[in-house]
Amino acid sequence: MGRKPNNKITTIINGVERQFKPKQIILKGKTLEMFNFDRIRLELGESQLGERIIGDYYRKNIPPGFTPKD
Numbered sequence: 001m002g003r004k005p006n007n008k009i010t011t012i013i014n015g016v017e018r019q020f021k022p023k024q025i026i027l028k029g030k031t032l033e034m035f036n037f038d039r040i041r042l043e044l045g046e047s048q049l050g051e052r053i054i055g056d057y058y059r060k061n062i063p064p065g066f067t068p069k070d
C-alpha cells in the first residue's frame with residue numbers, strides 16, 4: 001500500500017518552494033493480518049480501507065493549529 005516513489009526533491013506549495021517529503025504506510029506482522037481481515041470483512045480494496053482509517057484518525061486527532069476553511 002502506498003505511492004510509487006519518485007525522484008522529486010522539492011515541490012512548490014502556494015508559490016513557496018519546499019523540500020518534498022514522501023510518506024508511506026508500511027504494515028507488518030499482526031497489524032497487516034488485522035488490516036487484511038478487516039479489508040476482506042468489509043469487502044473494500046486496500047486504498048479504500050486505508051483512506052477510511054486515515055480519515056477516522058484525523059477526525060479523532062485534529063492537528064494542532066488547524067482551523068477549517070468553512
